[in-house]
Amino acid sequence: MSTIKIHINTISILKELLCLYNLLQAHGDVKLVGGCVRDMLLGLAPKDIDLATTILPQEVMRILSLNQIKCIPTGLEFGTVTAVVNHITFEITTLRKDIKTYGRKAEVEFTDEWLEDAKRRDFTVNAMYASIDGTVMDFFNGIEDLKNKKIKFIGNAEQRIKEDFLRILRYFRFISYIGGNSIDENSLMAAIKLKSGLEKISGERIKTEMFKLLSNPFAKKSIRLFEKTGIDQYVGMPEIYNLPELNFIIGNATVNLTLILKALKISAVELNGLFKRWRLSTLEKKELAxxxxxxxxxxxxxxxxLHQREFYRLGAYFKNAILVKASTEEQYTLAEEFILASTTWRYPDFPLKGEDLIKLGAIGPKIGQIKNLLLETWIENDFLYDKDELLDIATKISLK
Structure with missing residues (x-):
């Protein structure tokens, strides 16, 4: 068992964590678990703090409620409760072991054995626990695998994948997260062998996982593995990538569907395939089109x-439209500055209504045509024309 320690006192939400930990520890054993332990071992600030405990979920709810801490029964049948302390959320899950698995769901049995809980987790680097003093509990050499930048399934790789085929994509996502040049051949071979199982995974889950993968700093490594292994065809990826564009969006916090499609140099036929595979919403399809x-x-x-005028014209489409325009690191930075600035831009209401044009004698389709023409004139003059000035322009246009 590991004797390595992590520095818990560097956690930005230490006060809230200690509040929750001290309450629960009085009733059972509690440890940090999973991604937060992994990230701290990597020297990264954890995005979320998850806790594992020997306390049964109903008892966790009772303890939190008695202490006026908001608690949400996120997945009570699976042992998970969400606690909210000072607007910060913590997932607390009772130790468990899988009795039967049904894809992403499982029939579980609660336990007080940390090893049993660790056995059901996906990868060695995600199956470590840490006490509040920072002592790490590592059953499967996750610390060593993390040092070697190696993602490895716990136990039988094929069996773990069959429990939930999305684990194939998660495998590549964590490769894109930690980087390095070391590949666990057994895990990779299992992913290749069972890749057709991805066809059983919903488009929404595929899309979510791909967004996470592409926002990671070493996503290029996973994309290359996709190409080599044929995984790409099961997740809606096209055959041709625009690699320079892909380089710009990898690791970028603004990664979104529009940028991904631009980077993938996607054709009309492939776009339709992606619509279907990723189960895009009507709004997403409309914006992409x-x-x-x-x-x-x-x-x-x-x-x-000029950008302020375009923001008015595009509305919600402005952010992605200006990001698509960017093609260098410098341009992406500039685009993001405009996106941030646009949150403060304010515009007057367009002062003209259709009924104003009707009073001037406009009829039928001409009403909309003239109104659009005047709107564009108003935008081009930086929204300064008032109603009378616009009506004066209207009188010079054929109204019939």
Whole structure:
């Protein structure tokens, strides 16, 4: 068993963690678990803090409620309760072992054995626990695998994948997270052998996992493995990638569907395939269809008023439209600055209504046509024309 310690006191939410830990530890054993332990061993700040405990979930709920801590029965039948302390959420899960598995779901039995709980986890680097003093409990040499940058399934790799075929994508996602040049051949071979199982996974889960993968710093390594192993065809990826573009979005916090499609250099046929495979929403499809044809008209270093006008025209599409325009690191930085600035941009209401044009004698389709023309004139003049000025322009246009 490991005697390595992590520095718990570096956690930014230590006060809230200690509050929760001290309450629960009085009733049973409690440890940090999973990704937060892994990240601290990597020297990274953990994004979330998950806790594992020997206390039964109903008892966890009772303890939290008695101490006026908000608790949510997130997955009570699987032992999981979410606690909210000072608006910070913590997932608390009772130790358990799988009796039967049904894809991502399982029939579980609660236990007080830490080894039994660790056995049901996916990878060695995700199956470590830490006491509040920082002592790490590591049953499967996860610390060593983390040092070697190696992602390895716990136990029989094929069996773990068959429990939930999404674990194939999770395997590649964690490769994209920790990097390195070491590959566990047994895990990789199992993923290749069972890759067709990804066809059973819903598009929503595939899409979510791919977003996470592409936002990781070493995503290129996983993308190369996709190509070599044929995994790409099971997750909706096209045959041709725009590698320079892909380099720019990898590890970027603004990774989203539009940028992914731009980077993948996707064709119309492949786009339809991705629509189907990733189960995109109607709104996502509509935006992608628009942005596929739309060309952002201004250089990113153009004066700010040109971008402000375009923001008014595009509304919610502005963010992705300007990101698609970027093609260098410098341009991406500039685009993100405009996106941030746009949250403060305010515009007056367009002062003209259709009924104003009807009073001038406009009829039928001409009403909408003239209104759109005047709207564009108003935008181009930086939203400064008032109602009377716009009506004066309207009188010079054929209204019939």
């Amino acid at each position: 628009f942005l596929r044809e739309y060309q952002y008209p201004w250089p990113l270093n153009a004066e700010i008023k």
